[in-house]
Amino acid sequence: MKNNRIKYPVLAFWMLAVSLVFSTADTFAAELEMLVETCGACHGKEGASSEPDVPNIGGESAEYLKVSLKEFKGKERPCVETKIRIGTKKDTKTDMCKVVADLSDDDLKQLIDYFSKQKTVHFKQPFDAALAEKGKAVHGKSCEKCHTEGGSLPSDDAAVLAGQKMDYLDTAFKDLVAGKRPMSKKMKVKIEALEAEDFDALKHFYGNSQ
Template sequence: MQRRKIHMLVLASGFLAGGMMFGSSNAEAGATAEMLANTCAGCHGTNGQSGGPAMPTISGMPAEYMNSIMAAFKSGERPSTIMGRIAKGYDAKETALIAKFFAKQAWKSAESAPQSKNRTLINPKLASTGGKLVKKAKCGKCHEDDGMTQDEDTPRMAGQWVDYLLFKMQDLKNEHLAIPQPKKMAKRINKLSAFELEAIAHFYASKK
């Protein structure tokens, strides 16, 4: 049910973005980083600060991480509903410009985003359970400072949308999707129940 809801959100925003011609002729000479990055705003929000629960906030994402993710979306190594198609619309030079632009934008936690009717509100009790689970599973070995830290191969999770985090972990656990991820993480995630994933999503979302 959760998935169905999210896919509908994805479709709705795809509809919006269609008007912006992503993946078509953005290769025009002289496009600035800001102009290129504007195409992403329809889904990821202004400057990458997402306003909708199914879309990850990407502001402040380290450029190396975004470059490698975009390349993996493009090649299909990383499964996606829509990003594969979008990534194909940019060459490596344009992607590098876009990545540099987003890396410079400040992170804004989802909580402070304009209200979205569809989002799941953070449940403090679930978040506290999630905190204990994360500690037990030692997710902090890589996701340091309660998911606040991000570097060239680990994304920020603190303050991300509850819905996106849950959706992503369900996908990470789904072996048919085979999303690239560290073996040490897959081992940990695979052991978690649906309820535990939900609690963890609330925990990371509750951190600012």
């Protein structure tokens, strides 16, 4: 009887511990799902939507996503007004600064971990082959050192440019030229040396990676 008196409380303790572990895991999964749903309303659940002006973020490196979100949180990057594309808040006006404003550091870590583990998707879009060929040369001269293999490697911890949406790239290039986005001194020198036609060619070069 004495052994049973010891055994049953111990068993109850372990059953409670196991139930708490599963309960915590379920809560964590539910929280992550809600966070992903918030981002997925524009970027798509796996970080690759069909919206031409919304960048694909799935498969970007954790470091790149971390830096990007930090810049939005600090309003260091332009927060262009847009509309939520799907879900219960569809057509509601928003921007990236508003989206990240109420997210905790833990929320951001969960999102970074989730989207960095998704597959990189190259957007299907029309492009000009001649401009793409010119853009290849521009990339090789001015961009390849940091955005290696045609801008296709997440491991560079720089933006994946290959297969990115051309409408989005057009906006991003204009922001860089205008000095509205943070960049290294080396990148600033490269950007300032390029002409408008070079950016147009680059856009088609990256857009042709499908």
